[in-house]
Amino acid sequence: MPKSRLRTERGSSRTTLMLLGPAFVAAIAYVDPGNVAANLTAGARYGYLLLWVLILANLIAVIVQYQSAKVGLVTGRSLAELLGERLPTAPRRLYWGQAELVAAATDIAEVIGGAIALNLLFGVPLLLGGVIVGIASMVLLAVQTRKGQRPFEIVIVTLLAVIVVGFVSGLFVSDLDPAAMLAGVVPRFEGADSVLLASSMLGATVMPHVIYLHSALARDRHGVTDDPGRIRLLLKATRWDVGAALVVAGAINISMLLLAASSLRGVDGTDSIEGAHAAIVANLGPVIGVIFAIGLLASGLASTSVGTYAGASIMGGLLKVRIPLLARRVVTMIPALFVLGIGFDPTQALVLSQVVLSFGIPFALIPLVRFASSKTLMGEFANAAWLRWVSWVATAAIVAINVVLIVLVIAGI
Helix, strand or coil: HHHHHHHHHHHHHHEEEEECCCCHHHHHHHCCCHHHHHHHHHHHCCCCHHHHHHHHHHHHHHHHHHHHHHHHHHHCCCHHHHHHCCCCCCHHHHHHHHHHHHHHHHHHHHHHHHHHHHHHHHHCCHHHHHHHHHHHHHHHHHHHEEEEEEEEHHHHHHHHHHHHHHHHHHHHCCCCCCHHHHHHHCCCCCCCHHCCCCCHHHHHHHCCHHHHHHHHHHHHHHHHCCCCCHHHHHHHHHHHHHHHHHHHHHHHHHHHHHHHHCCCCCCCCCCCCCHHHHHHHHCCCCCHHHHHHHHHHHHHHHHHHHHHHHHHHHHHHCCCCCCCHHHHHHHHHHHHHHHHHEEEEEEEHHHHHHHHHHHHHHHHHHHHHHHHHCCCHHHCCCCCCCHHHHHHHHHHHHHHHHHHHHHHHHCCC
């Protein structure tokens, strides 16, 4: 290969590498404590049955997050800002209300997860643990406020590395069943409870607040440009960014379910995080138990910071109101601390919060696909026909599983 071409390719690779980052911040939302609760519960109750849900959800997530970043890069506006510009006042406020409810459900899961981790590691009472997690997340947000997005990305990616170790390490000492894993790739359910869990897993993986967020992250990181060549470069880097980040997130989620299916199924109490941790310690050893709890703590700290960032982006775009991130962090802690204070089962709160997220997905996903497919808005960068159809099929599937869940709950099945 000529030296000049080799230098060009190396330079191109370095440029792409330097542009990575926003998707890894967004990916934190895919491995938050809600994912831990949903995936461990699914594996402990049903073994490998719902493995296909995680695979499907992660494939959908790749498509969704790329489109969100693309909309931000091409238009120079976040998804929430585009909605805010097009909706009349009353519908815009209602839209913000449902998005804020989703953000609140997200925060409940993240603070509770961090509190559980502190309880497992140090015996800290859950309510006090929630306060500690909230304060620690303020420190992380201060990094973003004072130092900018790149240092914030570095901190979040570091925590993501801790999460990988925390949730994947147990597989190396687990007795996996390859035949059952293969069977778990075939879509099927076993009753209403498995549908509820599938919806929870879907909500925990394709999270609506991060659909809004990624468009803002990409725009804020790379700036606004109308140069088609620059946009093409950024979109190329974004494809690598999204692909790499969600391969990592998908591996973590699948590892959680496989760990529960192989080591925790049939063990009493393993449908809760605390019970799963106790079973991990008993079956896999205290070292794996500590690593698991550290991963859970990193997940709670990172995801609650990213969730607050997302909520601020949503509020700014839909209400055109901006409040300091730290002030918002204080306010959004209240529902989570209330749930911890009244003694509601924390793992059940986590699973239910993910169901709420699943209901919020269509409100973010439908306008995203419309905007990303609009030639008027996106010009030459509008979705190709195949991507448009795949996106609408994925959206229809998500809506369908939510409708089935509502019917089952109303029928009391």
